Amino acid sequence: MDRILLEATDRSPKVDFDFAGGRFALEGEAYPEDAAAFFGPLLQGLKQHVQAQPAAAIRFDVALSYFNSSSAKALMNLFMVLEEAAAAGAAVAIGWHYQEGDDSLQEAGEDFSADFTHARFEMIETPA
Template sequence: MDTVKIQGSERTPEVDFDFGSNVFVLSGESYPEDVTAFFGPIIEKLEAHLEAQSGAEIRFDFELVYFNSSTAKVLMGLFDTLDAAAESGNDVTVTWIYASDDDNIQELGEEFAEDLEHARFVLKEVDPD
């Protein structure tokens, strides 16, 4: 199984998707010029992969410090996809990591988590850089 690794830039997040071990990480800042062009290929690949999983242990870590509205929409879609994977019999853990001094990111994570019905949600506070 392959992996997708994209280094973070000023406007785009770091992507570390390990399809073999079902561990996925999205971190950094996200306000791409073209949100569809950036997220399209990786989300399509992820959706196809998750649909094919059954009884798998899946971990998705979000460690974002800033994102724009389009990214927020992508994230909401991702949460739906992960929840659907959990509903179809996979053990899915979504971890939302935020800096202890960042109330905004914490609240956004809590709001996104409201849509999760089947996946496990973990809110993890870390020390600011």
């Protein structure tokens, strides 16, 4: 599968889905006008990657400074694919990056992490 590289816009995050390297990243703000249209191809690509290489290690980093509820649902859909891959035996690590003092993003990451039993979910605080 070809790498998905999208530059950030004022409403959507930078995307770097490196399927060959098993490294995936979202960075910036996520409140696209149509979250399903934006995240749909990312979800499909991730699903195809996991199906094609079920044992491949995955590193998924999320460094969002803001996201809306539609994007939160899309993130959860991505995370569910990762959790299923980990349950099937793949080494999956999710890095949730948030700025020091940003309690709401820290809490959002903690809320997401509560849904994981197989994938490793890491809370990564960065200096403000």
